[in-house]
Amino acid sequence: xxxxxxxxxxxxxxxxxxAVLVRGDGADREVLLTRMSARTRIEGRWTLPGxxxxxxxxxxxxxxxxxxxxxxxxxxxxxxxxVHSSHFTGPRADGMVEDYHGVHLIYAAEVLEPSRHVEPxxxxxxxxxxxxxxxxxxxxxxxxxxxxxxxxxxxxxxxx
Numbered sequence: 001x002x003x004x005x006x007x008x009x010x011x012x013x014x015x016x017x018x019a020v021l022v023r024g025d026g027a028d029r030e031v032l033l034t035r036m037s038a039r040t041r042i043e044g045r046w047t048l049p050g051x052x053x054x055x056x057x058x059x060x061x062x063x064x065x066x067x068x069x070x071x072x073x074x075x076x077x078x079x080x081x082x083v084h085s086s087h088f089t090g091p092r093a094d095g096m097v098e099d100y101h102g103v104h105l106i107y108a109a110e111v112l113e114p115s116r117h118v119e120p121x122x123x124x125x126x127x128x129x130x131x132x133x134x135x136x137x138x139x140x141x142x143x144x145x146x147x148x149x150x151x152x153x154x155x156x157x158x159x160x
Contacts, residue, residue, distance in 0.1 A: 009089065011099045017059040018050030019067050019075055019109035020152050023134065030134040031153060032111075032120060033143070034070045037130035041093040047146040048106070049132065059105050069124040071132040073115040077107040081155055084148040104148040106155075 021032040033046045051066040053059050063077040084104040092098050120132035135143070141153055 009097060009099050011101075013101045013103065014052055015059075015103045015105070016050060016052050016148075017062045017066070017077075017105040017107060018048040018148060018152065019063050019077060019107055020048060020081060020156070021067075021073075021075060021109050021111055022137070022156065023111070027138075029137045029156075031137050031140050031156070032071060032073075033133060033135050033140060033149065034122075034129045035131040035133075036146075037128055039126065040128050041091070042146065044144060045146050046135075046140070046143045047149040048152055049129075051128070053105075060107070063107055063109060067109070069127065070122060070129040071120040072123045073118060073120055074112045075109045075115070076112055077109045079108055081106045081108050081152065084151045086147050102148070106148065106152045 019032075022029055024030050032049055034049045036042045036045045036047065049067040049070045050063055051070070053062040060077045064075060067073060067075045084106060086102045086104075087100065089099045090097060120134065122129050122132055137153065137156060141157065145153065
């Protein structure tokens with residue numbers, strides 16, 4: 001059993017929505033990923049395009065907004081593939097220890113015209129993302145992925 005946290009340990013819950021965008025078939029399948037910037041405590045880690053849902057915002061609208069900010073692409077979210085959760089206690093970017101719980105809605109999505117012919121690029125300046133790229137699915141699983149992204153990509157890979 002773990003030790004109890006001090007009462008003053010701040011608790012934070014973050015609800016976020018992410019898009020799984022895939023192109024190609026078979027061994028040529030690629031997934032759209034984004035890389036965390038130096039503005040985060042997880043610089044260089046890869047994840048799905050998406051992010052925090054603003055208060056009162058519909059999760060699908062959050063996917064549309066976040067994907068556009070992080071990749072420059074217009075997308076339409078489809079069904080929820082799964083819900084992922086992560087919970088840990090540790091330091092935030094400012095060093096303060098917090099009890100963090102992330103809930104991640106993972107949507108299947110498709111890239112809309114004319115974005116299908118646009119190379120992904122980060123639109124938001126000084127944000128949490130510094131790169132967006134189509135990555136072969138097999139290679140994506142070898143990248144340093146955040147847990148929600150790894151979970152989503154494992155849903156795409158048939159068990160061997």
